Amino acid sequence: MPTQNKSQSYDAIIIGGGPSGTCSAAILAEYGHRVLILEREKFPRYHIGESLIPFTFQPLQRIGMIPKMKGSAFVKKYSVTFVQPDGRRSQPFYFFNRYDRETVAQTWQVLRSEFDQIMLDNAREKGAEVREETTVTRTLMEGDRVVGVEAKDKSGQTFEVRAPITLDCTGKEAFTSNRNGWRMSDPYLNKVAVWTYYKDSKRGVGIDEGDTTVAYVPDKGWFWHIPQHNRMTSVGIVAEGKYLSRGGVKDPKTIFHREVEENQWIKDRLSTGESTGEYFITSEYSRHSKYCAAPGLVLVGDALAFLDPVFSSGVMLALKSGQLVGEAVHEGLVAGDLSPARFANYGATIRAGVENMRKLVYAFYDPKFSFREVIARYPDAGGEITDCLSGDVNKDFTQLWNRIREFVPLPDDLPYGAPLESSADGGKASAISAAGKSG
Numbered sequence: 001m002p003t004q005n006k007s008q009s010y011d012a013i014i015i016g017g018g019p020s021g022t023c024s025a026a027i028l029a030e031y032g033h034r035v036l037i038l039e040r041e042k043f044p045r046y047h048i049g050e051s052l053i054p055f056t057f058q059p060l061q062r063i064g065m066i067p068k069m070k071g072s073a074f075v076k077k078y079s080v081t082f083v084q085p086d087g088r089r090s091q092p093f094y095f096f097n098r099y100d101r102e103t104v105a106q107t108w109q110v111l112r113s114e115f116d117q118i119m120l121d122n123a124r125e126k127g128a129e130v131r132e133e134t135t136v137t138r139t140l141m142e143g144d145r146v147v148g149v150e151a152k153d154k155s156g157q158t159f160e161v162r163a164p165i166t167l168d169c170t171g172k173e174a175f176t177s178n179r180n181g182w183r184m185s186d187p188y189l190n191k192v193a194v195w196t197y198y199k200d201s202k203r204g205v206g207i208d209e210g211d212t213t214v215a216y217v218p219d220k221g222w223f224w225h226i227p228q229h230n231r232m233t234s235v236g237i238v239a240e241g242k243y244l245s246r247g248g249v250k251d252p253k254t255i256f257h258r259e260v261e262e263n264q265w266i267k268d269r270l271s272t273g274e275s276t277g278e279y280f281i282t283s284e285y286s287r288h289s290k291y292c293a294a295p296g297l298v299l300v301g302d303a304l305a306f307l308d309p310v311f312s313s314g315v316m317l318a319l320k321s322g323q324l325v326g327e328a329v330h331e332g333l334v335a336g337d338l339s340p341a342r343f344a345n346y347g348a349t350i351r352a353g354v355e356n357m358r359k360l361v362y363a364f365y366d367p368k369f370s371f372r373e374v375i376a377r378y379p380d381a382g383g384e385i386t387d388c389l390s391g392d393v394n395k396d397f398t399q400l401w402n403r404i405r406e407f408v409p410l411p412d413d414l415p416y417g418a419p420l421e422s423s424a425d426g427g428k429a430s431a432i433s434a435a436g437k438s439g
């Protein structure tokens, strides 16, 4: 198919219409900037990542989404509960024991097809232009600077668009990170997830209807049980690949049902329900980009970093990074300076949040670790653990990490997330250029 000759220009191009992209877009469009979102799929489209945590509230409030969430059918989530393999259940931990009941303490279990559609429409209402079924195929380069993208629309027509800044919000595709060799794995967090949906399985009542349950399986794996509206429940298992595929079993349906048989609580919950019959599997999803930005480019949400989903932090981090990048790009556009250095604070903030959450994820998977034991020795540690798990991830947790290290080792921070300055980074900037051109 031919490429259209005339390229259009915008203030910002956003690749990907998930939560990170639409959050940035809403902010930039509201400031009056000309924003283009290019999204590969036609919305509403399926996506995993359905349980929100309390500190999604602030970015959702910033972009005017709270009234829409309150008016939605999404199940309200007030708590998280932990269940042992033999069925013993902790008390639900209610967020309103620590946060304001009317705001942060109530969050939602969403159907991502609907949530992402509302987010995309919200960005549109604020003035962002959205082109769905449009896949970005490469970045356009001038020297070492990204100056726009080439994309292909539904009819196969290729076109170019230009902007002083491009936001990579491509989620697990990690479009620019993959193409530039910046994608780093997290060696210990190489889990596999298998999941499906049930209709009319058992759930709590009243404020417990939207409780997220994390049900442990042997060998430090866990089930999630997330009640959604329309009588559906999202249920999945996360564990080491070698544990889930023991005996040479590879079929997700067989893996799922074998594990359900071993977990009394999940088995009982699902006993009244009916499986939708569709099973999903994914592996090795934890990853980090070496850089948060490069000339003309900034990475947002999962495209920057993604952690194991045990504490449901993904959408919170996507929204938070979307908000920070939206504000930083606005300031850069106003100042006429979008150099990578302008994203240094953004990169440092998100990396600090990711590293805090990552420490708790590592601790969770350590067979010798128990939240209960830490809190028994240090009763005031409970509040700090709660803050981190609720998404208040940019506090100083030094004391908490020192206390937890008395029980289990915690990982050092990864040396990632600074912007890539073309001049300061030797030959690496030209590597962007080469990869972008061929990409």
Ligand SMILES: Cc1cc2nc3c(=O)[nH]c(=O)nc-3n(C[C@H](O)[C@H](O)[C@H](O)COP(=O)(O)OP(=O)(O)OC[C@H]3O[C@@H](n4cnc5c(N)ncnc54)[C@H](O)[C@@H]3O)c2cc1C
Binding pocket: 015, 016, 017, 018, 019, 020, 021, 038, 039, 040, 041, 047, 048, 049, 050, 051, 052, 053, 134, 135, 136, 137, 169, 170, 171, 172, 173, 175, 193, 282, 285, 300, 301, 302, 303, 306, 309, 312, 313, 314, 315, 316, 318
């Ligand atoms: C098993 C599992 C369970 C999870 N559970 C939770 C949970 O309970 N709670 C939670 O908060 N998070 C959870 N997550 C994480 C959550 O799914 C992500 O963190 C979140 O969706 C990230 O948002 P994003 O906007 O960065 O990317 P995405 O939501 O992935 O959006 C990226 C968008 O970019 C588009 N795109 C990609 N490439 C291109 C291209 N070349 N051109 C145009 N468009 C493109 C895609 O179509 C997509 O719409 C889970 C993840 C996994 C794997």
